[in-house]
Amino acid sequence: MKQKILIVEDQFVEADYFRLMLTKGGYTVTGTARTVTEAQEMIRKDRPHFVLLDILLKGRQTGIDLARQLAEDHLPFVYLSANSNEEILHAAKATQPYGFLVKPVREKDLLVMLEIARYRHEHSVETQHRKEATTQQNIARILASTAGWEQKMLDLTTTLQPGIPFDYLVASPDDATRLRLPWISYLRVGLNEYQKIDATALHNITGKTPEARRHAQDSAALPAFYNAGALPAVYETAPLHRLLTGTFNMHSLFTIPVQLAGGKSFTLDLYSRKPDAYHNDHVSLLTRVQDALQKGIEKHLSGAVTGASKATVAITAPTEAKGFEGMVGHSAAMLGVVDHVSQVAPTDTSVILLGESGTGKEKIADCIHALSPRQGKPFIKVNCAALPASLIESELFGHERGAFTGASEKRTGKFEKADKGTIFLDEIGEMPLELQAKLLRVLQEKEIERVGGTDTIRIDVRIIAATNKNLEKEVAEGRFRLDLYYRLNVFPVTLPPLRQRYEDIPALAQHFIAQYNRKTGKKITGFSAHALKKMLAYHWPGNIRELEHLVERHVLLAKGTVIEDVALPHPYETSAPGGMEPSRMKTIQENERDYIIAVLRKCNGRVWGQGAAAEILNLPPSTLKTRMKKLGIRKEYRE
Numbered sequence: 001m002k003q004k005i006l007i008v009e010d011q012f013v014e015a016d017y018f019r020l021m022l023t024k025g026g027y028t029v030t031g032t033a034r035t036v037t038e039a040q041e042m043i044r045k046d047r048p049h050f051v052l053l054d055i056l057l058k059g060r061q062t063g064i065d066l067a068r069q070l071a072e073d074h075l076p077f078v079y080l081s082a083n084s085n086e087e088i089l090h091a092a093k094a095t096q097p098y099g100f101l102v103k104p105v106r107e108k109d110l111l112v113m114l115e116i117a118r119y120r121h122e123h124s125v126e127t128q129h130r131k132e133a134t135t136q137q138n139i140a141r142i143l144a145s146t147a148g149w150e151q152k153m154l155d156l157t158t159t160l161q162p163g164i165p166f167d168y169l170v171a172s173p174d175d176a177t178r179l180r181l182p183w184i185s186y187l188r189v190g191l192n193e194y195q196k197i198d199a200t201a202l203h204n205i206t207g208k209t210p211e212a213r214r215h216a217q218d219s220a221a222l223p224a225f226y227n228a229g230a231l232p233a234v235y236e237t238a239p240l241h242r243l244l245t246g247t248f249n250m251h252s253l254f255t256i257p258v259q260l261a262g263g264k265s266f267t268l269d270l271y272s273r274k275p276d277a278y279h280n281d282h283v284s285l286l287t288r289v290q291d292a293l294q295k296g297i298e299k300h301l302s303g304a305v306t307g308a309s310k311a312t313v314a315i316t317a318p319t320e321a322k323g324f325e326g327m328v329g330h331s332a333a334m335l336g337v338v339d340h341v342s343q344v345a346p347t348d349t350s351v352i353l354l355g356e357s358g359t360g361k362e363k364i365a366d367c368i369h370a371l372s373p374r375q376g377k378p379f380i381k382v383n384c385a386a387l388p389a390s391l392i393e394s395e396l397f398g399h400e401r402g403a404f405t406g407a408s409e410k411r412t413g414k415f416e417k418a419d420k421g422t423i424f425l426d427e428i429g430e431m432p433l434e435l436q437a438k439l440l441r442v443l444q445e446k447e448i449e450r451v452g453g454t455d456t457i458r459i460d461v462r463i464i465a466a467t468n469k470n471l472e473k474e475v476a477e478g479r480f481r482l483d484l485y486y487r488l489n490v491f492p493v494t495l496p497p498l499r500q501r502y503e504d505i506p507a508l509a510q511h512f513i514a515q516y517n518r519k520t521g522k523k524i525t526g527f528s529a530h531a532l533k534k535m536l537a538y539h540w541p542g543n544i545r546e547l548e549h550l551v552e553r554h555v556l557l558a559k560g561t562v563i564e565d566v567a568l569p570h571p572y573e574t575s576a577p578g579g580m581e582p583s584r585m586k587t588i589q590e591n592e593r594d595y596i597i598a599v600l601r602k603c604n605g606r607v608w609g610q611g612a613a614a615e616i617l618n619l620p621p622s623t624l625k626t627r628m629k630k631l632g633i634r635k636e637y638r639e
C-alpha cells in the first residue's frame with residue numbers, strides 16, 4: 001500500500017514542488033494545508049500516515065502547535081523549515097519530531113528522511129509493544145512465583161523501573177483484612193536499591209497509618225496520572241497521597257487501580273520526585289500492568305501460589321548495576337540519567353550527550369556501548385576538537401593511496417573501524433561545517449566514501465556524540481547544521497553539573513581516594529569534616545574531572561591517613577550551608593537520613609533490641625549502624 005502523506009506548507013510554489021517529489025517517490029499526497037485548522041480537518045478526513053510540516057504558517061498557529069497534537073496522536077511528522085532561530089528550534093525540538101529538513105530540500109534528502117522517519121516510527125511502536133508485553137510477562141512470572149508477598153512487591157518494583165520512572169512505589173490493598181495482604185511500599189535509595197517501608201514504619205515516621213487510604217478509595221477503574229499541578233485535587237479525596245508526597249518529597253503520581261473478584265480492590269501507586277514525570281504514553285503500558293496485576297493477585301489470593309512468605313531482603317543492595325560499573329553517584333539527578341541511559345542503550349538509536357566539561361559524558365558513552373548488543377564489537381572514540389580540520393575527514397572516513405600529498409598508503413577511517421560497533425564523536429560541536437554535511441549523509445544513508453575514493457562502503461555503526469556547547473546557539477549562529485542537529489538530537493541525555501548534585505561529592509571523593517591509593521600504594525582513609533565542608537561549598541566549574549584532580553593532588557601530598565584540608569581555587573563560603581540552594585528538593589540520601597532519624601527518635605535512639613530502630617526498619621543492626629555512619633547521623637540519636 002502506498003504511504004499517504006499530508007503537506008502543511010503555506011507557500012504555494014514550494015508545496016507544489018514537494019508534491020511532485022513525493023508523488024515521484026511513490027507517496028500519495030492527500031492534500032496541501034496552508035493553516036493548522038485546514039491541516040486538522042484534512043487529517044481527520046484523510047488519515048495520512050505522515051505529515052510534512054513547515055514551521056511558519058499562515059494564521060495564528062504555527063507548525064509547532066500542530067506538532068504537539070500530532071505527537072499526542074502518535075502521527076509521525078517531519079519538519080521542513082528554513083528557520084533556525086534558537087527559540088523556535090528549542091520549541092520544535094520539544095515536540096520530538098521524526099526528522100527535520102532544511103530548505104532548500106534535495107529530492108534524495110526528502111525521500112531518505114521520510115524513509116528514516118518511517119523506520120523510526122515503526123521501530124518505536126514495535127519497541128513499545130515489545131516492552132509492554134515483556135513487562136506483562138514479568139509481572140505474571142513474579143506473582144506466580146513461590147516467594148512471599150513482600151518479595152513479590154520488591155521484584156515488581158525492580159521490574160517496573162526501566163519502563164516507567166518512579167521513586168516510590170506503594171502497593172495497597174484497599175481492605176487489608178479481607179484481602180489478607182499487607183500495605184507495603186518501597187522508596188528508591190540507589191541505582192537498584194529500595195528501602196522497604198511497611199505500615200508500622202510509616203506510622204513511626206508520620207504518626208499515621210495507611211488506613212487513611214480506605215476513606216480515599218479511587219473510584220476510577222483506569223490508570224490515571226497527576227503531575228504536580230493536578231496533585232492537590234487528588235488530596236481532597238485521598239489524604240494518604242498528601243501524606244506520602246509530603247513525607248517523601250514526591251511531585252507526581254500514577255495510580256493503577258486493580259479490581260479483584262468479590263468486589264475487592266487493590267491499588268498500585270507510583271510516585272516521582274519530578275513534577276511532570278508522567279504522560280499519556282505511560283497509560284498504555286500501565287493498562288497492561290493493570291491486567292497482569294489483576295490476574296496475578298487473584299492467583300496469589302486463591303492460594304494457587306504457596307511457599308515461603310518472608311521477604312529475603314529489605315534493601316536490595318547490588319553495589320553496582322550491570323553496565324554501570326565504576327559509576328559513582330546516587331543523587332536523584334544522576335539516577336534520572338541512569339534510567340534514561342538504560343532505556344536507550346539496548347537500541348540502535350543515536351544518542352547525544354550534553355553537559356559541561358568533566359561531567360562524565362565519556363563515561364556514560366562507555367556504559368551505553370557496554371549495555372548494548374554491540375558490546376564486544378569495536379568501540380571507537382574520536383575527539384573532534386583534537387584533530388586539525390584538514391585531517392578530520394581522512395581520520396573519520398579514511399583515504400585512498402595518493403588521495404592527497406603525503407597519502408602514501410591507503411588508510412582505513414574510524415567509521416570503517418567501528419563497523420558493527422559504536423563510534424563516539426566527542427566535542428561534536430567543533431566539527432567543521434563541510435564535514436557536518438558528510439556526517440549527515442553517513443547518518444542518513446549509512447554509507448561512506450574514502451577521501452580520494454569513488455566506491456561507497458556500507459557501514460553499520462551506532463553513533464554517540466557529545467558536546468559541552470549549546471548546540472542550539474551554534475545552529476542559530478550558523479556554526480552547526482540544523483538538519484544534523486535534528487538527526488543527532490534523537491535522544492539527548494543531559495549530564496548534570498556537580499553543583500546540582502552535591503550529595504554525590506563524598507562518594508565520588510572516596511572513589512577517587514581508593515583509585516589513587518591503588519596507584520600510589522598510600523593508605524588514605526578519607527577527608528576531614530572541615531575539608532569535606534569546603535568541598536561541599538565549592539562551585540566545581542570543572543565538575544567531576546576537577547574533583548578527581550583535586551583528590552589526586554591531595555593523595556600525593558598527604559602526610560597522614562586523613563586529608564585534613566583542601567586547597568580550592570575560588571572563594572567557597574558563598575552559598576548556603578553545604579553548598580545547597582535553599583529552595584531545592586531533598587535528595588534521596590537526605591530523605592533516607594530524615595527517615596532513619598525519625599525512626600530513631602521514636603525509639604529514643606535505640607538501635608538494638610525489641611521495638612528498636614533496626615527491628616522497625618527490618619534491618620540487621622550492624623547494617624543500620626553502617627548506614628547511619630554513611631549518612632552522617634549524629635550521636636544524639638544513637639544509643
Ligand SMILES: Nc1ncnc2c1ncn2[C@@H]1O[C@H](COP(=O)(O)OP(=O)(O)OP(=O)(O)O)[C@@H](O)[C@H]1O
Nearest residue numbers: 326327328329356357358359360361362363544545
Ligand atoms: N559518575 C562517575 N563516577 C566515577 N567517575 C566518574 C563519573 N563521572 C565521571 N567520572 C570520571 O570523571 C572524569 C571526567 O569524566 P568524562 O571524561 O567522562 O567527562 P566528560 O564530560 O566527557 O568531559 P569533557 O567534556 O571534558 O570531555 C573521568 O576520569 C571519569 O572517569
